[in-house]
Each structure stands twice: as structure tokens, then as C-alpha cells.
Amino acid sequence: MIKPLRIALAGLGTVGGGVVRLLDQNSALIARRAGRPIEIVAVSARDRSKDRGVDLSRFAWIDDTTALATHPDADVVVELIGGSDGPALTLARATLGAGKGFVTANKAMIAHHGLELARAAEQANTALKFEAAVAGGIPVIKGLREGMAANEIARVYGILNGTCNFILSKMEAPREQGGGRDFADVLAEAQALGFAESDPTFDIDGVDAAHKLAILASIAFGTQPAFGTVAASGIRHVIAADIAEAAALGYRIRLLGLAEDGPYGLFQRVHPHLVPISHPLAHVTGATNAVVAEGNFVGRLLFQGAGAGDGPTASAVVADLIDIARGEYGPAFAMPAEALAQHQAADPGERRGRAYVRFMVEDRVGVLAEIAAAMRDAGVSIESLIQRGSGGEDGSVLVAIVTHEGPERAVAQALERLRGSQSLIGQPMWMHILG
Amino acid sequence: MIKPLRIALAGLGTVGGGVVRLLDQNSALIARRAGRPIEIVAVSARDRSKDRGVDLSRFAWIDDTTALATHPDADVVVELIGGSDGPALTLARATLGAGKGFVTANKAMIAHHGLELARAAEQANTALKFEAAVAGGIPVIKGLREGMAANEIARVYGILNGTCNFILSKMEAPREQGGGRDFADVLAEAQALGFAESDPTFDIDGVDAAHKLAILASIAFGTQPAFGTVAASGIRHVIAADIAEAAALGYRIRLLGLAEDGPYGLFQRVHPHLVPISHPLAHVTGATNAVVAEGNFVGRLLFQGAGAGDGPTASAVVADLIDIARGEYGPAFAMPAEALAQHQAADPGERRGRAYVRFMVEDRVGVLAEIAAAMRDAGVSIESLIQRGSGGEDGSVLVAIVTHEGPERAVAQALERLRGSQSLIGQPMWMHILG
The missing domain is CATH 3.40.50.720 (NAD(P)-binding Rossmann-like Domain)
Structure with missing residues (x-):
């Protein structure tokens, strides 16, 4: 027996x-x-x-x-x-x-x-x-730890929080399917439906995704888990107009956890991103999770499935038990703890990429010039700019900018120059474009 | 040491x-x-x-x-x-x-x-x-064998041949991107580009995908590999008009390997399918592979990546070597060979589903009635029917039918009734609609 x-x-x-x-x-x-x-x-x-x-x-x-x-x-x-x-x-x-x-x-x-x-x-x-x-029922830890073990992995990213993805895909749905609404409105619906907790802070502010990202990054890169250096923000400040502008430009907005390991250090961020419509993550809707990892031999792998729920999560727990029953297990983070490197946190200012920056501004002469000058003075090269009356009662105007590829530092400097400007209503919304 | x-x-x-x-x-x-x-x-x-x-x-x-x-x-x-x-x-x-x-x-x-x-x-x-x-660099054997090991798996299916997917996505591309052409034309281009072998038979007739499907089915269902009972056909007979009609109906055509294990036996088929545009597989383009498996606790999981090439394939080979170096391996087909069941091959006639059937017919009175009568007499319920002049010099007419869900036997019987009809030009094209 x-x-x-x-x-x-x-x-x-x-x-x-x-x-x-x-x-x-x-x-x-x-x-x-x-x-x-x-x-x-x-x-x-x-x-x-x-x-x-x-x-x-x-x-x-x-x-x-x-x-x-x-x-x-x-x-x-x-x-x-x-x-x-x-x-x-x-x-x-x-x-x-x-x-x-x-x-x-x-x-x-x-x-x-x-x-x-x-x-x-x-x-x-x-x-x-x-x-x-991480990612509920999706065997992504196994995928990284074993399936991609032969690869140097330069980047791992994905949709790690089902609540946020549910909300974003609701917001981007056609108006007749309940879309076109702002965040707070859709959150209330998600809570009523049981897709968001009554205290949704950990989900919608990116903390839950940051926990998962730190674990994925450790296994992918062979580094010690470094939750403390994950820069996390969530989807609270995404408005219906951002979704619409992104769509017009050929993108969908997704809350991505993204980690990179390079000569400049270990970079970990949870933030809403513009994802090109041609990318598989743009087609991940509802409470689904999906993780992409890029290996130097295997190329881009995608793992997708249910990120939460009793069935999927139990499936992953019992998969671990089966590995143990089979005797097929080893170091938790893919290599012995003492072999895990301790990489310095990267300075995001040194990263290069394209950005989407959206301002809500007063409808008066000179506002656009002020923004354009700040961008120019910081060395940000503008690829496209849309100015649109919001149609709201306050007469506010939306200005959405897409930049050419450049250092993130330049965008940060431009926004710093505009800080406290009397022309701006609220905070600008800066999102990175997945490249 | x-x-x-x-x-x-x-x-x-x-x-x-x-x-x-x-x-x-x-x-x-x-x-x-x-x-x-x-x-x-x-x-x-x-x-x-x-x-x-x-x-x-x-x-x-x-x-x-x-x-x-x-x-x-x-x-x-x-x-x-x-x-x-x-x-x-x-x-x-x-x-x-x-x-x-x-x-x-x-x-x-x-x-x-x-x-x-x-x-x-x-x-x-x-x-x-x-x-x-199976599927080159994608760790799908590991995903089924270990990641989904806690689940009863009812169905596994996917895009298992990169050459065919390359050709189909070329065919469905907009005309200005080289789309809208028939199979033979695109195959010649794929061969010139090195995406298809000079003798492409194994790829385009579904044999390569059938090999992979038999392996996946064995691991998913705990059955002995049964390549001999995979019904395989390929994409030779897909024409540009099929792609166009499918698109108009909200589908894309993909060569799918699909295996199911049910009370009626083990079902294994490689055949072009109509995939709803809302399904992730509809967005898999180029030489990419993707596999979906459905578990009774985890739900639907998707694994996607490069299905061929030296880098991805080497990645999978070395992943196996790392498992062996770690001592993390066990029975090849997820359970001991003696525990693998031997399930009878299912009769496809007993499967239920929706079908797309396309005829090329002579442009003359009574043809549509003949087809409609054959469908009626076999008990096939028609959901939609399109008749369209082909615009070709031969004056042929295309008739494309989408059926309601019903037994495959009925469709087979309807086609049997039409066999040898003087009205039909060439063989009808019967594709299953992924449900």
C-alpha cells in the first residue's frame, strides 16, 4: 500500500x-x-x-x-x-x-x-x-521556474489583478453595454456584483498586483523578492475620456505589473498602461489574468486564465500538493536562496519609452502654449496632441499628448514644470505605452 | 564539486x-x-x-x-x-x-x-x-502534466501548426497587406519566405498537428496516445471567400487540433474551424501556436508562444534537461503507463455543434432548393444562408450555410445526399464552429 x-x-x-x-x-x-x-x-x-x-x-x-x-x-x-x-x-x-x-x-x-x-x-x-x-489558477510560477528555466528573462509583465481588469473592460465597453462611464461609477457596480471587495484599496491601488509582481520578478530574474521597490499606483484616476482617447489612438488601457532586469538595475512598476490593440493583453477582458514573459531563446510566452476564485485557486494549491506527492519540487524561487542576486532598484528616469499624458485644463488662451513649452523645455518630443472640449458644465478642456520615445525623466520634468499651474484642473494623468 | x-x-x-x-x-x-x-x-x-x-x-x-x-x-x-x-x-x-x-x-x-x-x-x-x-517553446506539456494536474480535463484544443496559421492569417489580412488571396497563392509565398517546407504536406494536411494533438490528449485525459484515431484534414481547401464569409459572420478560420474525452469516447480531430472573434485564438496570428485546456476547477487556461524555430525549440529541450538535472521528473504521460486508460474512439456523428458549409454551385434555377431540401431531409436546421455570385468567369455561385447546433451526423447525411449532384462544382467545404 x-x-x-x-x-x-x-x-x-x-x-x-x-x-x-x-x-x-x-x-x-x-x-x-x-x-x-x-x-x-x-x-x-x-x-x-x-x-x-x-x-x-x-x-x-x-x-x-x-x-x-x-x-x-x-x-x-x-x-x-x-x-x-x-x-x-x-x-x-x-x-x-x-x-x-x-x-x-x-x-x-x-x-x-x-x-x-x-x-x-x-x-x-x-x-x-x-x-x-500569483494569477490564481494559471501555472505561471511553474512556467517561469521550470518551463522557461533555460532562458535569460529580460522582462515579465501582465494583468495581475482581475478586479481592475473587470473595471477597465467595463469602462471600455460600448455605451449600450454599460461602457463609457468613469471609474467610481463602474467600481460601485463591480462591488454590487461581487467582483470588487467592499474595501477595494489593495486591488484598485495596485498593491495586490505589486505583491504578485515582486514574486514573478524574483523567479524570472533570479533576484531576491523586492516588494519594497515596486512603484505601484492603480486605476482610480483613469477617466472615461482616457479610455476613449486611447481607443482612438489604437490602444486599450490595462493595469500592468511590469518588471525588467537590465544593466540599470531591477525595475518594477504597477501602473495603468496603454496596450496596442495588436497585443494579446489588449484582448484580455473581464476578471481574467494574463502574464507575458520574454526569454532570450523562447521569445514571448503568454499564460492566461482565471486569476481568482475558489476553483482556480484550489487548482493551483492542489497542483503544488501533487508536485510534492510526486517528489518533483526544489528551491521555491527557482534557485537556492543564497544564489538569488540582490539587484539595485532601477531609476525609472533612465527608462526610455513612449508616454500618454492627459491634462484637464481651463478653457482659456495660452494654456496649450504653456503645456507645449513645458514639454519643449524638458526635451519631450510630442508625437500627437489632441485638444477636446469636455462637454462638461465646468467648461474644462482635455489635452491628451502622446510622446515619441524618450527618457521618462523628461516627462517627469515637464510635469514638474507645470506643477501648480493655474491652468490645470486636477493632476495630469501619465500612462506608459507598452512597447 | x-x-x-x-x-x-x-x-x-x-x-x-x-x-x-x-x-x-x-x-x-x-x-x-x-x-x-x-x-x-x-x-x-x-x-x-x-x-x-x-x-x-x-x-x-x-x-x-x-x-x-x-x-x-x-x-x-x-x-x-x-x-x-x-x-x-x-x-x-x-x-x-x-x-x-x-x-x-x-x-x-x-x-x-x-x-x-x-x-x-x-x-x-x-x-x-x-x-x-508539442508547440515548440510553449511549456504546454508541463502545463497539462503538472500545472493542471488537479483537474479533470474535458477538452484540449489549439493552434498547433505555425505554417498553417501563418498562411491563414496572411489570407485574412486586408487586401492592401497581401490578403484576400487563395490558399495556393499564399502557400507559394510562405515557401519563398521559409515559413513552409518545400514539401509542406505534413503541415498543411494536418499530420503534424495530429501528432501533437495525440500527445496532448494522452496527458490531458490520462489515456494512451492514440494517433491512429485522430481525424486529420488541413487547410488546402479553404478559399478566400470562406475567410470573407467567416469574417462577415464574426469569425476567423483557424486550423485547430481538438480533443475531447467524454462518455461517448475519445474524440480527436484536426480541421479548420470557425473561431468566434471574441475567443483568444481568433487573435493568434502568424506562426504562433496557442493551446487551450479546460479543467473542471481551473476553468479555461491558454498557453501561447512560438511553436517552432531553433530558439524556442531549444528552450523546451533544455527545460527538460533542467528538470532532469533537478531530479524533478516522473512518468512521461503524467501517470504510469499502466494507469493510462484505453478509451474507444468517439463516433463524430454523435457530436453536437454548429457548422459552416460552403458550396460552389452552378448559377441556375433550383440549385438552392436542392441544397435546402437535402439539409431539411437530413434534419439540419439552418441558422443563416448567404448566396453570392462569385464574380468569377465561370459564373459559379457561392452558397454558405451556418447551421444551428445539431448532431454532426445530420450534416454528413445532407452532404451525402448531395454527392454527385450536377449542380455542385467541386467538393463542399464543411467547417466546425468552435463552441
Whole structure:
């Protein structure tokens, strides 16, 4: 009789319930694929009495979550509690310290403490796996860690937050399908539909995507996870007119996490971008995630699928368990923790690219000249400029500029020159054009 | 000192040269990722004197390719000779028989003899890997075998032949970009550009895609590879008018390999399909490959990238070598060969779907009635019908029908009724609509 892989499960929310259901429903298939059964033996969550729609009476209930780490019947602990620190981190340290395997969907914890945990896993010669932490059900960590392992990867980028992509694709939909509205309006609808949290800050301000990006960059480039140097902003300031102007120019707006590793250092940014309509990411709509990585031999690879939800996330968690059951795992970040380089954060000013800058301005003589002069004085070369009356009651005018390729520093300097100008209404919106 | 993984390489064509270059150029990175260096020790090819643009003097040259299998310095043999039988198969058997690992890009051999070779690898407790055999650089075998391992997979399909996709996307391009031409014309151009072989039969008649599909289906469904039951046809009979009619209806034409596993058996088909413009595969242009798999928990995943070429294919070959160097490999078809089921081939007549059928007919009274009656008598429900003068000198008329969803048997029966009709010019073109 082959020994099953025995699991202790911490956290019984949406994803935890999904893992229980998946291991029930696909158990025979999983045993064939993994070479042995995978069985939950113990569970722990905050509220024992809550009805979760799955039979938990088969499993030992452990009140003290940390005690799962030393549960004598468990080979692997699955952590689905969440949070970068607190009980999740305590459990991770205790589990790896006890020499058991550890599987998690916790992007915040891996982005912040992944290096420490990878070292602990290597010392204990056990598994640390977190496929579900990035892009839900898409096997993109495996794709980078193994599928692209032969390549020097220069760039990895993608749509890493389903909530933002849902909102942006709603905004860009035709008016008769509910499009053409501003951000706040569509966010309210997304919340009503359950596609956005009641506190959506982590999603819409880019923090969630930044966690994921830091993990992807580490694996792609062989560098230590560096969440602290991800420059993150979100989609709060994208207005309907930006979507319309971008469309007229042949682009769609997507919140991209983008990381590059070059001679100038490690560059990591989460920001709304203009994506050319000919690029596959322009066609990713709804809550879908998609990741592109560019290797020096394989070229451009795209991985696309559901970035969240109980089913997809459970699929990734159990894929990690199957790898462990098969004995097919190694260093969490694709190479031993001590081999991970520590690259200096790049100065974004040195990056070159094309930019979209949109101003809302007063409708009066000389405003355009003021903007044009600021651009000229900073050395920004303008490819196209559109000025359009907003049609709003305030008589404001939209000015949208697309620049030729040039250093980002020049655009920053131009905007600095315009800071405090009486002609501008609100902050300019600067978006990068994916090249 | 950590022992390197030592490689014997058979075949020094485009891909073989790519593997040598990749292992040279990325050697330090690969050693960090794999935990040890990967080094070629011996090579074998037909012509020793040929200049391949890489320095081969570092490696032992072995005239007798089969002798690589027992080369005392080699841990793994990489086979890049090609051909389903002959020297490639002899080498595979000898290598696995000698207990060494075996890595290949040979889709034909794996489609025909994969089960035998998987058994041999398991008996010898060694690795058999063939990521490069399907979709070039895209890690889709890994994606199915490992990334989706927790899922019951009901359907896998995709664009598996870059030559055909290059030709179809050329045909569908706007006229000013060289589109609107018929197949033969574009094929000649593709051959001149090196995107199609001088003998393109395997590509354009769907055999190459059928090899790949049989491999994907086996891994996705846990069934024995069954190349013999793949129904394959190609794109020879797609005309410019098909592309135009499909576009007018909201579709693009793609040669899809599609496999399903259901209660009615194992269904495998390579055939041009109408793909809705809203589907990601409709936006895959040029020589790119893309594979979609649908899992019962993860939903729909898409893997996209370069399906051929020396760089991408070498990337996949070396990814397999890194897996072996890491010790992260197991049964070739995701489960032990003896666990693979043998499912009966499905009767395509029992499948339900929507169809596009295009006729070229004589321009005379009663033709439309004849076609409509044949459809009615076979029980085919017509959703839309277009009749259009071809504008050609022969006065022929195009009739294109889109059916409602129904059994494929009915469409086959309708076409059978029309066989030999004096009204029809040439064979009708029947394409399935991806649902």
C-alpha cells in the first residue's frame, strides 16, 4: 500500500472550501496522477460552527492553528489564512521549522517574507510552494521556474489583478453595454456584483498586483523578492475620456505589473498602461489574468486564465500538493536562496519609452502654449496632441499628448514644470505605452 | 564539486545547433537554476564536415548514433534526428534500455511509440521527456502534466501548426497587406519566405498537428496516445471567400487540433474551424501556436508562444534537461503507463455543434432548393444562408450555410445526399464552429 500525502489545512474560507471540494471530487484522478492519494487529515479555522457546505467531521479539528505545524499525522501544511504577517507567518515558520512541506496562496506573505521562508525550507530540505499566490489558477510560477528555466528573462509583465481588469473592460465597453462611464461609477457596480471587495484599496491601488509582481520578478530574474521597490499606483484616476482617447489612438488601457532586469538595475512598476490593440493583453477582458514573459531563446510566452476564485485557486494549491506527492519540487524561487542576486532598484528616469499624458485644463488662451513649452523645455518630443472640449458644465478642456520615445525623466520634468499651474484642473494623468 | 549533467546529442540540424548555442550562452544561469552545470560531452550527426556555425571540436564525435546510448560519459541522450521510426526510435530504445534519460523533440515518434517508450523509461526508472515535441517553446506539456494536474480535463484544443496559421492569417489580412488571396497563392509565398517546407504536406494536411494533438490528449485525459484515431484534414481547401464569409459572420478560420474525452469516447480531430472573434485564438496570428485546456476547477487556461524555430525549440529541450538535472521528473504521460486508460474512439456523428458549409454551385434555377431540401431531409436546421455570385468567369455561385447546433451526423447525411449532384462544382467545404 502506497502511503498517502497527508495534509493539514489552515483557513476554511472560499479557497479552503474549494480545496476540500477539489480533493473530494477529483480524488481518484489525483491519486493516479500523483502516484498516491492526497488526503486532508486536520483542519483549523477561526469559527468551528460556521456551515461551509462541506463535511469537515472527517478531519481532526485543531483550535490552535499553529499546532498544525507539529501535527503528527500531517506531511504538509496548506495555509489559506492570508495576511503578510500574523498567524500565517507564524504557521509558515513553525511548519518549515518542523521540517514539513508548506503550500500557500498568500502573495503578501511571500512578497514580504519569501526569502526567509525559502531559506528555512532549504535548511529543512522540504518544500515551499506558492503557485496560487500569483494569477490564481494559471501555472505561471511553474512556467517561469521550470518551463522557461533555460532562458535569460529580460522582462515579465501582465494583468495581475482581475478586479481592475473587470473595471477597465467595463469602462471600455460600448455605451449600450454599460461602457463609457468613469471609474467610481463602474467600481460601485463591480462591488454590487461581487467582483470588487467592499474595501477595494489593495486591488484598485495596485498593491495586490505589486505583491504578485515582486514574486514573478524574483523567479524570472533570479533576484531576491523586492516588494519594497515596486512603484505601484492603480486605476482610480483613469477617466472615461482616457479610455476613449486611447481607443482612438489604437490602444486599450490595462493595469500592468511590469518588471525588467537590465544593466540599470531591477525595475518594477504597477501602473495603468496603454496596450496596442495588436497585443494579446489588449484582448484580455473581464476578471481574467494574463502574464507575458520574454526569454532570450523562447521569445514571448503568454499564460492566461482565471486569476481568482475558489476553483482556480484550489487548482493551483492542489497542483503544488501533487508536485510534492510526486517528489518533483526544489528551491521555491527557482534557485537556492543564497544564489538569488540582490539587484539595485532601477531609476525609472533612465527608462526610455513612449508616454500618454492627459491634462484637464481651463478653457482659456495660452494654456496649450504653456503645456507645449513645458514639454519643449524638458526635451519631450510630442508625437500627437489632441485638444477636446469636455462637454462638461465646468467648461474644462482635455489635452491628451502622446510622446515619441524618450527618457521618462523628461516627462517627469515637464510635469514638474507645470506643477501648480493655474491652468490645470486636477493632476495630469501619465500612462506608459507598452512597447 | 557538484557533478554536471552530461549530455549526448544526436542530430545537429537547426534545433541541435540551437541547443548547443543555448547551453553555451546561458550556461552560468542554467547552472544556478538547475543546481549543477549541464554539459554536452558527445554529438552525432550524419555529416561531420558540415559547418554549423558552432564549435563542435569540444565534444566527442560519434559516428554511430546508436552508440550514444551507451556512451560511458553521458547521463542523458537528446534526440533531434526526427522521424517516427528509424534511427530515432532505435536510439530511444537503446538509451532507455541502457537506463539513461532521454529527451526528444520528436512528435511523430512520441505519437506513434510514446507508450512503449514510457514503459521502458519506467522499467529503467529513468526520465523520458518531450516538451519540445508539442508547440515548440510553449511549456504546454508541463502545463497539462503538472500545472493542471488537479483537474479533470474535458477538452484540449489549439493552434498547433505555425505554417498553417501563418498562411491563414496572411489570407485574412486586408487586401492592401497581401490578403484576400487563395490558399495556393499564399502557400507559394510562405515557401519563398521559409515559413513552409518545400514539401509542406505534413503541415498543411494536418499530420503534424495530429501528432501533437495525440500527445496532448494522452496527458490531458490520462489515456494512451492514440494517433491512429485522430481525424486529420488541413487547410488546402479553404478559399478566400470562406475567410470573407467567416469574417462577415464574426469569425476567423483557424486550423485547430481538438480533443475531447467524454462518455461517448475519445474524440480527436484536426480541421479548420470557425473561431468566434471574441475567443483568444481568433487573435493568434502568424506562426504562433496557442493551446487551450479546460479543467473542471481551473476553468479555461491558454498557453501561447512560438511553436517552432531553433530558439524556442531549444528552450523546451533544455527545460527538460533542467528538470532532469533537478531530479524533478516522473512518468512521461503524467501517470504510469499502466494507469493510462484505453478509451474507444468517439463516433463524430454523435457530436453536437454548429457548422459552416460552403458550396460552389452552378448559377441556375433550383440549385438552392436542392441544397435546402437535402439539409431539411437530413434534419439540419439552418441558422443563416448567404448566396453570392462569385464574380468569377465561370459564373459559379457561392452558397454558405451556418447551421444551428445539431448532431454532426445530420450534416454528413445532407452532404451525402448531395454527392454527385450536377449542380455542385467541386467538393463542399464543411467547417466546425468552435463552441
